[in-house]
Amino acid sequence: MKTIFEHSKVGNLAVTIRPLTVNEYKLDANLLRDNLPLPEVSEVDIARHYTALSKRAFGVDDGFYPLGSCTMKYNPKLHEEIATLSGFCNIHPLQSSDTTQGSMAVLSTLSTSLCEITGMDGVTLQPCAGAHGEYTGLMLIGAYHSARGDFHRTKIIVPDSAHGTNPASASMAGFEIIAVKSNEEKGVDLDELRKLVGDDTAALMLTNPTTLGLFEKNIEEISKIVHEAGGLLYYDGANLNAVMGIVRPGDMGFDVVHLNLHKTFATPHGAGGPGSGPVGCKKELIKFLPNPHIEKNDGKYEFVNSEESIGKVTKFYGNFGVCVKALAYILTLGGNGLKEASENAVLNANYMNANLQDIFDTETNRFCMHEFVLSLQKLKDETGVSAMDVAKSMIDKHMHPPTMYFPMIVHEALMFEPTETENKETLDEAIQVMRDLFDDAHTKPEYLHSAPNNAVIKRPDEVRAARNPIVKM
Amino acid sequence: MANYLTNTNEEKKQMLEAIGAQSINDLFCDISSKLRAKPLCLSEGLSQQEVLDIMLAYADQNKVYKKVFRGAGSYYHYIPSVVKNLSARSEFLTAYTPYQAEMSQGILQSIFEYQSLICRLTGMEVSNASHYSGATAAVEAVLMCAERKRNTVVVFDNVHPDTIEVMKTYLSRREMVLDIVRTENGVVDADLLANSLNDNVCAVYVEQPNFFGLLENLSKIAEQVHSAGAKLVAGCNPIALGLLKNPAECGVDIAVGEAQPLGLPMNFGGPYLGYMACTSKEMRKIPGRIVGQTLDADGNVAYVLTLQAREQHIRREKATSNICSNEAHCALIASIYLSSMGSNGLKEVATNCVSNAHYFANELSKINGITLKFGSEFFHEFITVSKGNSKAILSALDKQGILGGLALNDDEILWCATEMCTKEDIDRVNEIVNEVAL
Numbered sequence: 001m002k003t004i005f006e007h008s009k010v011g012n013l014a015v016t017i018r019p020l021t022v023n024e025y026k027l028d029a030n031l032l033r034d035n036l037p038l039p040e041v042s043e044v045d046i047a048r049h050y051t052a053l054s055k056r057a058f059g060v061d062d063g064f065y066p067l068g069s070c071t072m073k074y075n076p077k078l079h080e081e082i083a084t085l086s087g088f089c090n091i092h093p094l095q096s097s098d099t100t101q102g103s104m105a106v107l108s109t110l111s112t113s114l115c116e117i118t119g120m121d122g123v124t125l126q127p128c129a130g131a132h133g134e135y136t137g138l139m140l141i142g143a144y145h146s147a148r149g150d151f152h153r154t155k156i157i158v159p160d161s162a163h164g165t166n167p168a169s170a171s172m173a174g175f176e177i178i179a180v181k182s183n184e185e186k187g188v189d190l191d192e193l194r195k196l197v198g199d200d201t202a203a204l205m206l207t208n209p210t211t212l213g214l215f216e217k218n219i220e221e222i223s224k225i226v227h228e229a230g231g232l233l234y235y236d237g238a239n240l241n242a243v244m245g246i247v248r249p250g251d252m253g254f255d256v257v258h259l260n261l262h263k264t265f266a267t268p269h270g271a272g273g274p275g276s277g278p279v280g281c282k283k284e285l286i287k288f289l290p291n292p293h294i295e296k297n298d299g300k301y302e303f304v305n306s307e308e309s310i311g312k313v314t315k316f317y318g319n320f321g322v323c324v325k326a327l328a329y330i331l332t333l334g335g336n337g338l339k340e341a342s343e344n345a346v347l348n349a350n351y352m353n354a355n356l357q358d359i360f361d362t363e364t365n366r367f368c369m370h371e372f373v374l375s376l377q378k379l380k381d382e383t384g385v386s387a388m389d390v391a392k393s394m395i396d397k398h399m400h401p402p403t404m405y406f407p408m409i410v411h412e413a414l415m416f417e418p419t420e421t422e423n424k425e426t427l428d429e430a431i432q433v434m435r436d437l438f439d440d441a442h443t444k445p446e447y448l449h450s451a452p453n454n455a456v457i458k459r460p461d462e463v464r465a466a467r468n469p470i471v472k473m
Numbered sequence: 474m475a476n477y478l479t480n481t482n483e484e485k486k487q488m489l490e491a492i493g494a495q496s497i498n499d500l501f502c503d504i505s506s507k508l509r510a511k512p513l514c515l516s517e518g519l520s521q522q523e524v525l526d527i528m529l530a531y532a533d534q535n536k537v538y539k540k541v542f543r544g545a546g547s548y549y550h551y552i553p554s555v556v557k558n559l560s561a562r563s564e565f566l567t568a569y570t571p572y573q574a575e576m577s578q579g580i581l582q583s584i585f586e587y588q589s590l591i592c593r594l595t596g597m598e599v600s601n602a603s604h605y606s607g608a609t610a611a612v613e614a615v616l617m618c619a620e621r622k623r624n625t626v627v628v629f630d631n632v633h634p635d636t637i638e639v640m641k642t643y644l645s646r647r648e649m650v651l652d653i654v655r656t657e658n659g660v661v662d663a664d665l666l667a668n669s670l671n672d673n674v675c676a677v678y679v680e681q682p683n684f685f686g687l688l689e690n691l692s693k694i695a696e697q698v699h700s701a702g703a704k705l706v707a708g709c710n711p712i713a714l715g716l717l718k719n720p721a722e723c724g725v726d727i728a729v730g731e732a733q734p735l736g737l738p739m740n741f742g743g744p745y746l747g748y749m750a751c752t753s754k755e756m757r758k759i760p761g762r763i764v765g766q767t768l769d770a771d772g773n774v775a776y777v778l779t780l781q782a783r784e785q786h787i788r789r790e791k792a793t794s795n796i797c798s799n800e801a802h803c804a805l806i807a808s809i810y811l812s813s814m815g816s817n818g819l820k821e822v823a824t825n826c827v828s829n830a831h832y833f834a835n836e837l838s839k840i841n842g843i844t845l846k847f848g849s850e851f852f853h854e855f856i857t858v859s860k861g862n863s864k865a866i867l868s869a870l871d872k873q874g875i876l877g878g879l880a881l882n883d884d885e886i887l888w889c890a891t892e893m894c895t896k897e898d899i900d901r902v903n904e905i906v907n908e909v910a911l
Contacts, residue, residue, distance in 0.1 A: 004586050004812045014813040015553040020825055021896040022832035027850065031688060033718045037593045038816040043555055046813050050559040056579030059567030067569055074477050075567050078521050084557075087532025093547050093742030094879055095536065099871075102534030103741045116514050128605035128743065129798035131785070142646050168785035168795035174646030177790040215503035245513045247504050262798065266477070270802025271580045272570040272602065272762065274744035291638075311642035315546060315608040315635040315731070316742025328528055334518030337476045343497045344478050344485075350500055351488040367492075367500045395576045400569075406786075423479035424488060450770070455575040458770035465767035465779040469756065471599050472589040473766075 001056070004049055005473060008039035014046045056456050057271070058400055064426050066352075068371045068403035068415025069163065069211065071241045071263035073345075076332070079267065079325035088324055093316040097302055103320065104301035108294045110327040111278070117330075117338065118237075118257050119250020120280030124289045126318040130238060133258030133277025134169035134205075136290060139310040140256055140281055141203045141232050142173060143288040147308065153202040153231070159188055161211045161407040166236060175202055182409055186212040186363055188222055197229035207236040208252065209243070209369035211407040213349065213415070223253025232256060240264045241419070242346055242370035245339025249280075256281045265326035276322040292317075344420035345370040348427060352418055355431040359438045363410065371417035375410050385441035385448045387412040392459065393440070393451035397433045475521050535741075538876035540898050542833075544854050544889025545684070545879045546607070546633050547742065548734040550712070550822070551892060556736045556809045565805055570762070570798070574777045581776035584764040584801065587808040594714050594811070595728040596721025597750035602762035603804040604796065607708055607731025608639040610747030613794055614706040614727040615676040616643065617751075617758045623675035623703070625650040629661055631683040636708065640678075659685045659847040659856075661694055670701035680708040681717070685887065686830075686854025687847055688717070695724030711735050711748065711807075712891075713852045715823030727751045736810030737803055746803035757783060760794030762801075825892035826853035829899065833890045836903045842910045846885060854889045856881065865909045873905060 065072035111123040127133035156170040183189040235249040235257035262275035292303035353372040360374040391401035403415040541549040571577030591600035604610035704726040720728040732746040765779030785792040846856040863880040870877040878888035
């Protein structure tokens with residue numbers, strides 16, 4: 001389809017603003033640009049262009065979205081309305097605190113709720129995304145060790161099954177990364193971990209449930225090993241949706257956690273943000289949290305700075321508008337509702353998994369948590385049909401594919417996370433699609449190789465894109 | 474209470490049977506009873522109607538000003554209905570990062586168009602898909618410039634204080650040095666800049682306009698920075714670029730900035746939008762998502778996430794950055810804004826900002842006891858000096874539902890005027906200020 005630039009006709013105007021009410025001021029000609037090549041498009045063409053683009057996109061409202069590790073649950077409409085209330089979105093971040101008590105109450109209440117959910121003692125809402133939260137959490141860990149004069153704790157241990165952001169964030173925060181291997185059950189190999197920890201260990205980063213969708217049963221032992229070596233335990237909250245109200249990171253021994261409000265707390269992903277990546281920590285680390293934080297004194301909220309803070313990680317106070325939606329979600333569900341959400345997320349994943357186990361390999365025979373990973377290696381060996389082929393074929397069935405080829409320790413991996421907001425009927429349809437594709441792989445593999453066959457494009461040439469980058473027009 | 478769940482008890486029973494579990498609790502048997510959480514100490518769930526009431530009550534505790542003359546990094550602009558309406562479409566809002574190109578062409582094309590619009594605005598050759606905020610974009614831009622033998626970043630005391638704070642944080646645990654250089658008369662001073670440049674400097678960061686609202690001579694700064702072998706990163710207000718020479722023409726290596734003015738509300742500070750664009754030379758070092766145009770298997774034009782060898786999910790600790798989720802939906806808003814405004818509209822917004830601000834500054838400076846702090850050219854922000862009067866002026870305006878400028882101290886106020894205000898509004902402010910200053 002046409003780009004917005006191809007709709008441009010000189011003299012077209014979509015928006016008009018109030019004519020100047022003062023004399024026009026002319027800046028010195030030396031300061032001015034010669035041309036500004038933005039498109040000139042009428043409002044109706046803008047409306048049709050973006051509507052057409054939206055029809056070539058696929059969101060949770062369009063259908064099943066079992067993208068593992070991403071928690072694509074339903075995003076309630078109420079939250080969108082609330083976030084656009086004038087009393088929230090028309091507030092300048094540098095108004096006096098007398099005039100922003102409502103916003104500060106939102107941030108404070110959300111922080112307190114997240115502390116309770118995670119078992120932490122303090123929370124910052126400043127990080128704008130999960131990876132930004134990871135970075136912030138690791139900076140806290142760095143500050144903690146430095147404040148104790150423990151300057152040689154330079155290493156972060158990361159499982160080989162971890163999200164790519166974990167090692168990348170550790171590197172941004174100035175740490176060296178050591179990978180710890182997984183054991184047969186795809187959990188942390190304890191013997192290996194014992195060998196790796198030492199007086200240079202700053203922390204171990206872990207998701208629990210792990211990226212295999214399994215609960216790390218040895219978590220207490222892991223915590224003991226890391227803490228006895230003088231390190232801290234970092235919780236990647238990507239998978240918190242499995243365990244809200246069931247087990248808290250703080251009770252498992254974690255010292256620092258980050259959450260993804262755009263996963264667990266139902267704020268929309270927006271095709272890649274804005275998210276929000278709050279970071280929680282235990283008491284000893286609170287003083288290092290980013291500035292400013294909110295305190296309530298004599299019934300009034302105030303921004304307060306701490307001397308020992310790691311500083312700021314972004315402008316102002318982070319993605320406030322996202323925080324508003326997450327608080328609305330927590331208030332709606334309440335403590336029991338959050339637990340019920342996790343229970344149903346786990347129920348849905350197990351139901352789907354149980355109905356696919358006879359044809360696809362799963363990693364273990366245990367119950368999974370909120371997501372599960374299938375290996376299609378056997379199918380590929382038998383039919384030549386890959387995980388990618390199956391995933392692309394799901395597009396033809398109007399389903400978003402699961403996460404592909406992750407975690408890297410599973411061959412031909414497809415990682416499904418149905419989430420709790422899907423009903424049995426949808427899951428049954430998805431199960432049937434997977435079973436049909438399994439059959440198709442044996443009877444008409446070429447059809448799967450060329451999938452998707454009904455989408456707006458066929459498979460794109462990614463090598464061409466990277467080799468000869470066309471990144472603008 | 475609402476919970477957004479859809480399975481009936483009967484269905485749950487059937488599902489448990491299929492799984493071979495007695496109860497949902499069985500599914501959690503890997504979690505030892507010792508670790509199990511007590512019931513969360515949160516309030517009971519509420520109906521949607523009650524939640525709306527609570528949130529409305531919070532919103533009511535904030536003061537929404539009828540008129541806003543404060544900027545300082547968050548700007549009050551007109552947001553066209555077409556921007557709000559189209560960006561709210563749930564296909565955009567509820568989608569994930571477009572990993573699956575075949576079912577995300579609309580998202581990918583919209584990002585490609587965003588990149589193109591940012592490139593046209595800045596004159597640069599490559600834009601990423603967005604960064605968290607203007608401050609984080611600035612920081613990651615200077616990190617892009619770091620070299621083994623060059624580890625010093627030079628900034629000036631006239632850049633946004635939050636940006637300096639974020640830079641301090643990001644450089645603190647790396648072997649990098651942040652040199653904060655004094656400015657003269659509010660702008661970068663050639664001699665002071667020269668003194669700070671040496672073989673260790675990898676990047677110099679300036680803002681256009683700077684935090685005080687003044688315009689910098691970017692071309693001259695670029696020349697000086699380049700002759701010292703360093704790179705120039707400039708944080709440019711995108712509305713100002715409707716009029717000003719683009720950063721590429723001025724010799725800037727990496728253009729970044731806070732794109733909140735492009736259709737995003739003030740939102741108490743976020744979500745905002747960091748834009749980031751560079752020359753093609755720096756393309757493989759830029760952090761974040763990039764969409765490229767290619768062909769599909771049938772030879773039709775298609776869009777994909779590209780140059781992923783830079784990114785964390787491929788390179789892990791060797792990635793150029795850890796960024797994953799960014800501010801994609803804010804970038805969509807900015808795209809619709811720029812497309813709707815078009816070249817004439819953006820110029821007009823910028824012209825109205827600069828004209829209103831100059832009228833405003835001129836009128837204020839006529840008041841006895843009030844002077845402008847700096848004499849050089851500015852865009853839509855400026856600083857007034859009035860001995861000991863900051864508090865009284867702002868409080869008098871506040872009483873009339875007007876958010877005045879930002880008090881920098883007892884004497885100085887940083888004002889901002891955009892296309893949102895009229896001559897009448899400005900005259901009213903002047904009257905009120907006049908009464909206080911007398």
